[in-house]
Amino acid sequence: MSDARSPEDERELNTLTPPEKVWWKRLGPDERRWLTIAFVWCLILFTGMYVWMGIGDQQTPIESYRIDPDDFAAETTAFIEEHQVDEMEGVPVVAPPPGSNVYLQASQFQFRPVLQLEEGETYRLLVSSTDVQHGLSFQPVNLNFQVLPGYLYVIEITPDRPGEYPMICNEFCGLGHHVMTGMVIVAEAGAEGNAP
Amino acid sequence: MTTRTAPSRICNVTGFIINRDGQQLALAHVVSGVVLLALGGLMAILIALQRQGLPISDDWWYRLLASHGATMLLFWLLLFEVGALYWGSTMLLNARMRAPRVAWANFGMMILGILMAQWAMLSGNATVMFTAYPPLTAHPVYYAGILLFAVGVLLAVVLFFANVVGAKRDATYEGSVPLVVYGLVAAAVIAVYALGTGAVAYGLLFLQSIGVIETVDPATYRLFFWGIGHGAQQVNLAAMVAVWYALIGLTVGGRPVNEGLSRFAFLLLIAFIHLGAVHHVLVDPGLGTSHRIMNTSYMLYLAVLASLIHAFSIPAGIEAAQRERHGARGMFGWLVRAPWREPGFSSLVLSVVYFGFIAGVTGVLMGTMQLNMLIHNTLFVVGHFHATVVSGTTLAFMGISYYLLPLLSQRKLVAPRMAQLQPYVFAGGVALLTLAMLQAGRLGVPRRVADLEYSDAPLGVTVFQSGPTPTVMLLVSVGALIAVVGGIMFVWVMVATLLTGERSERPDQGLGFAIGAPARERQEVLREMAAATRTKPTTDTTVDARGLKGRWQRFEAPGTYLLVLIFLAWFVVMYVVAHFNLAQAWPVG
Known part of the structure; x- marks a missing residue:
């Protein structure tokens, strides 16, 4: 059996034992250089978000409001009645005019209505939920947003390529989570039959 | 010496x-953590195989997913961390355990x-996932179970302090606490x-x-929840870094070149x-731009610093x-002559490399406000946190x-041979798993979707x-299964050691740990080596740099310096590529 350790042993297991009395020493040349480079990179990462706000076309939506879920459901129904052009698997299809407010309701387990939009035009999506939290994910462009009941999120989108873009829910919303989908149909610019 | 209430022994190693x-408390927490x-x-086996056609009902798949998340993220890691806190605050300080009965x-x-929460989740009474976002509701037993566990961890943190x-009061050690304990203190502060x-x-x-x-207001809940949802992962981070420093000491007898810098970094972690945690709510309604940017950047990225x-400090x-x-x-x-057969050393290196190159970089990408739109709630997120807590924390x-x-x-x-192989199998599996998950996320695959x-x-x-998605998802499953094999190897060695291991006063024999020779004998060897190097006119801040020419000789750790520059280049490339991808998406705002 060994007895208690001598002071030399103290330094033996290094990081596991108390350090030498004065453990601060001057930084070595490579440490100083790395610290400088690392800090500069941190500042670049920080300013990068502001720079992208200036140069990028893809910005995080900020505009949002509180809304009563029942009011939102009623407004969505009125919006659908005004702009419905078709029906797809039981879900109403709307063709709102470019630049307008477009209601998009997430509820267990459906996004409604189906949106028929025009390529290159900008739409203000007014998104909310009438029950639990949902995730709004446009595929395959892979743009993703959180949808909360009681909060209206304004998301301005400008679909710039024609095609069919499914929406899927990517926030767990209950046992039917994997059947919750929706659809955005983007028509070519100037195509017939898209105007209301 | 102070009087001790509990009998103590001196470790022969x-x-x-x-x-x-x-000792008994640390062991109990670590072992129950390993069981979980x-x-x-x-x-994980069932979750992965369902993706490849194993007939599991959607209901059960979600139950398993909920339980897998809570079991791994909360129960396994926090139990192990409580064990580590008791270990660090008693054994490393030669001190006694306060209030052992408590x-x-x-x-x-x-x-x-844990039992209450598991019952609720597996009986289908709490299929709300780890995040438990309201208005989804679960059985009260679920919330009560999680609360009991969380309060328990909090009390353990109090005992640690x-x-x-x-x-300190009993003067069981001199000067400052060891670096590892300092790191554990940081973890404990973040845990509070x-x-x-x-x-x-x-x-x-x-x-x-x-x-x-x-x-319960859903947006308010999300802010509070992510205080623990991500906060617990920051505890894992700080505890993992403390374990990294412990492993340097244990496996190669190393210490940071500048211990003060490492301690300063722990302070930055605590502060920022x-x-x-706000990067979870970057695409939520209700928050302003400055709030998002200041928080998600950890205040000018000082925590990233x-x-x-x-x-730098660990490899150096x-x-x-x-x-x-x-x-x-x-x-x-x-590096070539490093003890690659030491499971402690290989775990350390694989954990550090993987955490830096994959986990850290993807974390910063998802925490960049605009990039988050491409990532939120996709499998990319899942890939990121498997890289952090599995290949990072769990491996360490x-x-x-x-x-x-x-x-x-x-x-x-x-089974020391199995132990030697284990970190490579586990890390290999997790590498495949996480890289495939990250790629699936880039392809838009959502998280937590059964079909x-x-x-x-x-x-x-x-x-x-x-397209490539089915193949990528197959790789996710294969990677998961390989990782589980690595996990089984680990659990096997641990359980077999506890149940059948030969009792010994010198339990370190069998694996060539750096502490393989008794501390005293090894001390002699080291002292001789130190004497040999001291004959050269070297100072504290230069290395014995045979084979290195010119200015590199002036560096304390030239190899490490080169490695971190390579890492930074990788970081920059990933950052630029991610913005290039973002520019391809629909204009949005």
Whole structure:
């Protein structure tokens, strides 16, 4: 059996034992250089978000409001009645005019209505939920947003390529989570039959 | 010497005074953590195989997913961390465990909480996932179980601080606490914040579930929840870095080149890391731009700076120790001659490399406000946190277990060859798993969806049935299964050691740990080596840099310097590529 350790042993297991009395020493040349480079990179990462706000076309939506879920459901129904052009698997299809407010309701387990939009035009999506939290994910462009009941999120989108873009829910919303989908149909610019 | 209430022994391997209470408590927490790791691993097998056609009902798949998340993220990691806190605050300080009976009662309470939460999740009464976002509601027993567990961890943190303060008062050590304990203190401080906000979040839901309050605002809940949801991962981060430093000491006898810098980095973590939790709500309604940017950037990325400091200090510590002992052979000779067969060392290196290159970089990408739109709630997120807590934290914890369990249980490690191989199998599997998950996320695959073919959805979705997605998802499953094999190897070695390992006063024999020779004998060897190098006119800040020419000789850790520059280049490339991808998406705002 060994007895208690001598002071030399103290330094033996290094990081596991108390350090030498004065453990601060001057930084070595490579440490100083790395610290400088690392800090500069941190500042670049920080300013990068502001720079992208200036140069990028893809910005995080900020505009949002509180809304009563029942009011939102009623407004969505009125919006659908005004702009419905078709029906797809039981879900109403709307063709709102470019630049307008477009209601998009997430509820267990459906996004409604189906949106028929025009390529290159900008739409203000007014998104909310009438029950639990949902995730709004446009595929395959892979743009993703959180949808909360009681909060209206304004998301301005400008679909710039024609095609069919499914929406899927990517926030767990209950046992039917994997059947919750929706659809955005983007028509070519100037195509017939898209105007209301 | 102070009087001790519990009998103590002196470890024949490390020379530490081992307090029995601390030893038994640390062992109990670590072992029960490992049992939960095994349980979570079994669930991972089923979750992965369902993706490839194993007939599991959607209901059960979601139950397993919920339980897998809570089991791994909360129960396994936090139990192990409590064990590490008791270990660090008693054995490393030669101190006694304060209020051991309270600690045992607390342990019982945590286990009770785990059983309650598991019952609720597996019986289908709490299929709300780890995040438990309201208005989804679960059985009150679920919230109560999680609360009991969280309060238990908080109490354990209090006991940890009592141990540390008591050790200082009893003067069981001189000067500052060891670096590893310092790191554990950082983890404990962050835990107080995380568990406090967690108690608010789950407390509100519990009150709602028993009808005391009517509703919980979903946006407010998300802010509080992520205080623990991500806060707990910051505890894992700080604890993992502390374990990294412990492993440097244990495997190569190293220490940071500049210990003050490492301690400063821990301070940065304490001050800023919790702000980053906001990156979970970057595409939520209700928050302003400045709030998002200041928080998600951890205040000018000062917490990232802390990680970049550790990213230098850890390899530099290894390099310095290796050069001291083996001399230098060029830029990377120290790495080539490293003890790659030590499970502790291989775990350390794989954990550090993977955490830096994959986990850290993807974390910063998802925490960049605009990039988050491409990532939020996709499998990319899942890939990121498997990289952090599995290949980072879990692997580091496995690595140190190869020391802790034999030394604490005083039994020789069983199946050392399997132990040598284990970190490589586990890390390989997790690497495949996480890289495939990250790629799947880039392809848009959502998280927590039982059926990617959307076969029952009225408006069908076929985007995930063609192109590279099916192959990538197959790789996710294969990687998961390989990782589970690595996990089983670990659990096997640990359980077999505890149950059948040969009792020994010198349980380190069998694996060539750096502490393989008794501390005293090894001391002699090291002293001779140090004397040999001292004959040269070297100072503290230069290395024995044989084979290195010119200015590189002036560096403390030239190999490490080159490695971190390569890492930074990778970081920059990933950042630029991510913005290039973002520019391809629809204009949005």
